[in-house]
Amino acid sequence: MSPRAIPRKPKSHPANQLLAALPSKTYRRLQSGLERVQLNFGDVLYQPGDPTEHVYFPNDSMLSLLVAVEGNGALEVGMVGKEGMVGIPLALGRPNSPVRVLVQGGGSAMRMTGARLASELKKNGGLKWQLDRCIYTSMMTAMQIAACNQSHVLAQRLARWLLMVRDRVGRSEFRLTQEFLARMLGVRRAGVTDAAGNLQRRGLISYSRGRIKILNLEGVRAASCACYEVIRKLESVPASR
Amino acid sequence: MSPRAIPRKPKSHPANQLLAALPSKTYRRLQSGLERVQLNFGDVLYQPGDPTEHVYFPNDSMLSLLVAVEGNGALEVGMVGKEGMVGIPLALGRPNSPVRVLVQGGGSAMRMTGARLASELKKNGGLKWQLDRCIYTSMMTAMQIAACNQSHVLAQRLARWLLMVRDRVGRSEFRLTQEFLARMLGVRRAGVTDAAGNLQRRGLISYSRGRIKILNLEGVRAASCACYEVIRKLESVPASR
DNA sequence: TTCCCTCTGTTCGCTAGCGCACAGAGCGCA
DNA sequence: TGCGCTCTGTGCGCTAGCGAACAGAGGGAA
Numbered sequence: 001m002s003p004r005a006i007p008r009k010p011k012s013h014p015a016n017q018l019l020a021a022l023p024s025k026t027y028r029r030l031q032s033g034l035e036r037v038q039l040n041f042g043d044v045l046y047q048p049g050d051p052t053e054h055v056y057f058p059n060d061s062m063l064s065l066l067v068a069v070e071g072n073g074a075l076e077v078g079m080v081g082k083e084g085m086v087g088i089p090l091a092l093g094r095p096n097s098p099v100r101v102l103v104q105g106g107g108s109a110m111r112m113t114g115a116r117l118a119s120e121l122k123k124n125g126g127l128k129w130q131l132d133r134c135i136y137t138s139m140m141t142a143m144q145i146a147a148c149n150q151s152h153v154l155a156q157r158l159a160r161w162l163l164m165v166r167d168r169v170g171r172s173e174f175r176l177t178q179e180f181l182a183r184m185l186g187v188r189r190a191g192v193t194d195a196a197g198n199l200q201r202r203g204l205i206s207y208s209r210g211r212i213k214i215l216n217l218e219g220v221r222a223a224s225c226a227c228y229e230v231i232r233k234l235e236s237v238p239a240s241r
Numbered sequence: 242m243s244p245r246a247i248p249r250k251p252k253s254h255p256a257n258q259l260l261a262a263l264p265s266k267t268y269r270r271l272q273s274g275l276e277r278v279q280l281n282f283g284d285v286l287y288q289p290g291d292p293t294e295h296v297y298f299p300n301d302s303m304l305s306l307l308v309a310v311e312g313n314g315a316l317e318v319g320m321v322g323k324e325g326m327v328g329i330p331l332a333l334g335r336p337n338s339p340v341r342v343l344v345q346g347g348g349s350a351m352r353m354t355g356a357r358l359a360s361e362l363k364k365n366g367g368l369k370w371q372l373d374r375c376i377y378t379s380m381m382t383a384m385q386i387a388a389c390n391q392s393h394v395l396a397q398r399l400a401r402w403l404l405m406v407r408d409r410v411g412r413s414e415f416r417l418t419q420e421f422l423a424r425m426l427g428v429r430r431a432g433v434t435d436a437a438g439n440l441q442r443r444g445l446i447s448y449s450r451g452r453i454k455i456l457n458l459e460g461v462r463a464a465s466c467a468c469y470e471v472i473r474k475l476e477s478v479p480a481s482r
Numbered sequence: 483t484t485c486c487c488t489c490t491g492t493t494c495g496c497t498a499g500c501g502c503a504c505a506g507a508g509c510g511c512a
Numbered sequence: 513t514g515c516g517c518t519c520t521g522t523g524c525g526c527t528a529g530c531g532a533a534c535a536g537a538g539g540g541a542a
Contacts, residue, residue: 067388070467075391077384088380092373098381098475132333139329139380140339143318146387147308150316150427153498177519186391191499193520209508209519226311230339394528418489429530434490450489450538 015059016110017083018130026125033116039063039103045086046097054111055087061107062168064184065138066100074100076161076184077142081105081168083235084134090114091121091131104176105169137234148227154187155195159224160231161185162205166214167232173213199223256300257351258324259371267366274357280304280344286327287338295352296328302348303409305425306379307341315341317402317425318383322346322409324476325375331355332362332372345417346410378475389468395428396436400465401472402426403446407455408473414454440464 014020019027019034039045039061046052048068056063063086065078077099080086089097091114112120121128148157161184166172178196182189196212199205204219205212214220221228255261260268260275280286280302287293289309297304304327306319318340321327330338332355353361362369389398402425407413419437423430437453440446445460446453455461462469 065384067384069388069392075388077387089377092377093370094377098471099384129334135376135380136330136333136335139376139383142380142383142387143306143308143340146318146383146390147310147316147427149387149391151310179519186388188500189520190501190522193522194499197521207520234339420489430490431492431531432529434492435529438491448490 014057014110015082015108016057016085018085018134019057019110021126021130023126026123026127029123029125030112030120030127033112033120034110035112036108037111038108039106041103041106043103045101045103046099048098048100049096051095052087052090052097052114054113055085055090055117056101057085057110057112058082059108059110060105060170061103061109062105062165064102064104066102066184067098068100069186073183073186075186077145078138079104079141079164079168080138081170083168084137085131087114087117088135088138091117091135093118104165105174140234141231144227144230148225149186152225152227154185154191155198155223156225157185158192158195159199159220160228162212162214163217163220163224163228164231167235172215172217173211175210176212177210178207255298255351256323256349257298257326259326259375260298260351262367262371264367267364267368270364270366271353271361271368274353274361275351276353277349278352279349280347282344282347284344286342286344287340289339289341290337292336293328293331293338293355295354296326296331296358297342298326298351298353299323300349300351301346301411302344302350303346303406305343305345307343307425308339309341310427314424314427316427318386319379320345320382320405320409321379322411324409325378326372328355328358329376329379332358332376334359345406346415381475382472385468385471389466390427393466393468395426395432396439396464397466398426399433399436400440400461401469403453403455404458404461404465404469405472408476413456413458414452416451417453418451419448 014027019030022030034057039058045056045063058081060082063080064076065080065086066074067077068074086101087097121131148160158181161181165174165176178192179189182192185192196205196207199220200207202219204216204223205214207213255268260271263271286297286304299322301323304321305317306321306327307315308318309315327342328338362372389401399422402422406415406417419433420430423433426433437446437448440461441448443460445457445464446455
């Protein structure tokens with residue numbers, strides 16, 4: 001369950017954009033606290049209630065933030081790729097994460113202990129600024145998704161979701177079954193079949209046995225709700241002040 | 242639109258619990274930056290996109306965080322009373338709030354400029370800890386509401402909402418029309434009439450012409466989803482470390 | 483007291499999505 | 513090559529909630 005450490009030292013130019021945006025002096029100081037780990041699809045980084053020890057900065061992996069609902073499994077309320085980090089509660093001084101964090105796209109990530117993070121934050125080398133930016137993004141994304149879930153039909157939310165995944169994995173093709181997707185969106189699998197089949201018939205995506213590909217980006221954008229653009233713009237806030 | 246300042250000086254024992262939880266030395270230092278303002282029902286403290294200047298610490302007022310949805314008005318994604326503050330984006334270094342903040346329960350609040358807040362935060366007198374706690378609560382609440390909106394029927398969400406308002410205004414009776422309530426929840430007014438009528442017939446609440454009263458607290462709790470308890474427990478995290 | 487305006491109750495037809503179930507299709511593996 | 517398992521497509525009856533509309537009831541103001 002716990003991700004296995006990879007002995008290789010972190011590269012000097014970090015793949016994670018949050019780390020990459022740090023002043024190089026700050027990053028060099030941080031390096032000794034960063035450990036590279038391999039994350040595989042289905043790994044669970046945090047389980048609600050469990051004490052958490054590390055924060056994670058994805059390199060090429062992709063993570064889902066899930067809120068458990070009684071009886072209903074768990075529902076996605078956020079997505080983090082190389083643009084951000086997970087473990088915000090730890091960064092805010094909470095000993096555990098109330099959300100489940102699931103590895104949705106395998107790959108590697110850098111991790112750091114909460115204690116080290118806290119001590120680095122006191123040294124004030126631009127890390128706090130990056131962290132605040134990430135907290136802001138996570139919070140606003142959750143709020144937008146809250147409104148979206150209540151306001152938009154499945155077809156739109158599905159399109160939004162595909163676009164969000166694409167932005168985070170950096171590819172237009174990825175592996176995910178309809179079953180999994182339905183769980184993330186909190187709907188029936190058959191509902192996803194329906195909505196995805198519709199997109200496929202219109203030539204916007206192709207979909208087969210867990211392999212999904214966005215064929216017509218503009219088309220999918222048009223099929224999604226405006227929430228996608230709202231969330232996308234959150235990511236593009238300036239990276240330094 | 243902009244709330245009017247009240248000349249009276251802030252009380253030495255603050256009504257806002259976030260301020261009250263500060264070390265008294267820190268609070269005394271803060272006082273000169275705090276200005277008491279009167280907030281009236283319907284006032285809008287932040288409009289998405291507008292530059293924001295102040296953060297607000299409610300005394301006895303109650304504020305709603307709203308996310309606008311194209312065509313659909315705006316939907317509530319958070320609620321803040323005397324236990325917290327609004328203006329988190331400002332506290333995170335963002336120049337404006339992407340959410341609308343609406344005064345839902347009239348009363349007073351203390352406010353402070355973002356610049357002053359930033360300078361106080363650097364002095365590290367426990368303010369950051371309180372702020373982090375508030376950010377954590379707002380974020381987790383939004384995530385829970387996102388899941389709730391997707392998972393629970395209107396009747397449950399209505400009950401949750403009434404309980405959340407009660408906790409924040411500190412009374413079991415408050416003034417709100419079904420029309421307003423429907424907007425907050427993102428449903429039809431007729432749907433609220435239906436769900437509220439049901440609660441009323443069961444003797445759990447009384448409801449008449451914008452005056453609503455919780456008669457049977459346990460009953461309303463039983464009618465709501467578990468999200469209420471999840472959110473309530475977020476508020477009760479320890480106030481000092 | 484009377485009028486008016488706001489708020490609530492209720493109806494109708496309709497759609498999105500549910501829960502369940504089963505058939506078929508493709509891929510991996512023996 | 514054939515078997516079996518996973519993934520997708522589809523059908524059926526049902527419920528929650530929508531959009532629109534209208535009737536009535538209660539309070540406040542003149």
